[in-house]
Amino acid sequence: MLDWYSRVLELIDLRSFSNLWYWIGLAVVWSQASHRVLGVPYDMVTRAQRDGGQxxxxxxxxxxxxxxxxxxxxxxxxxxxxxxFHFVLTSLLILGFWYAIEFAQALALIVVPMAMVGGLSVRTARAILRTDGADLYQRLRRHRLIVQLIGMVSIFITAFWGMLQNMNFGAI
Structure with missing residues (x-):
């Protein structure tokens, strides 16, 4: 009975970086972050620039x-x-990288870059409000590009760290 249970758990592998659902969730987070610029679907931006009017x-x-x-x-x-937010973030970073809890590492590798996106969103929102909508398309396009760059770097670092964790776990 115990042998069957250990084989099932070995098959499922509930660790974060080797779990397919974590990687699907990471892809969804960054897909949504780059598609919604300040909460606005980017297809609205391209349609407004192309069609104008309404x-x-x-x-x-x-x-x-x-x-x-x-x-x-x-x-x-x-x-x-x-x-x-920073209390929670500091707790995640300490749990993840000081105490080596993989789940906290996985969450931190999503939350830290999203915090940068949040700060960038506030900065862009203030700039849009100050300029009264002038150069709106350019600001939204630039914001989206920076979010995509943060996402690419974040996914690269997360993939690198995840592979390193999986290789270290396999060596144990």
């Missing part, structure tokens, strides 16, 4: 709503969110 007005409206909402949250609760 599509452009819709884009301006949804960007205004999302930028206003993001900055309101940041201005009213930003300090508390910042403090709690």
């Amino acid at each position: 599509a452009e007005q819709d884009l301006n409206d949804i960007v205004r709503v999302n930028v206003t909402r993001l900055l309101y949250i940041q201005d009213t609760a930003g300090l508390w969110i910042f403090a709690i």
Whole structure:
């Protein structure tokens, strides 16, 4: 009975970096992050730039709503969110890389780059609000490009770290 149980657990392998669901989740996180620029689907940006008219007005409206909402949250609760988030992030980093808990490492390798994307989003939102929508397409395109670059570097580092962890686990 015990032999069967150990074989099933060996087959499933519940560790983070060797689990297919972790990699699917990582791909979904970065896919959504690069598709939604400040909460706006990027196809709206390309359609508004191509067609103009009502599509452009819709884009301006949804960007205004999302930028206003993001900055309101940041201005009213930003300090508390910042403090709690960084407490959790520090805990993840200590658990993951000091105590070598693989699940915490896996979460940290998603959360740290997404924190950079969050900071970049607030910065871009403030820039859009300051300029009153001038050069909106360029700002959204640049924001998306930077998010994609952060995502590519993050996925590379995560894959490298995951392979290293899997090779070290296999050696034990």
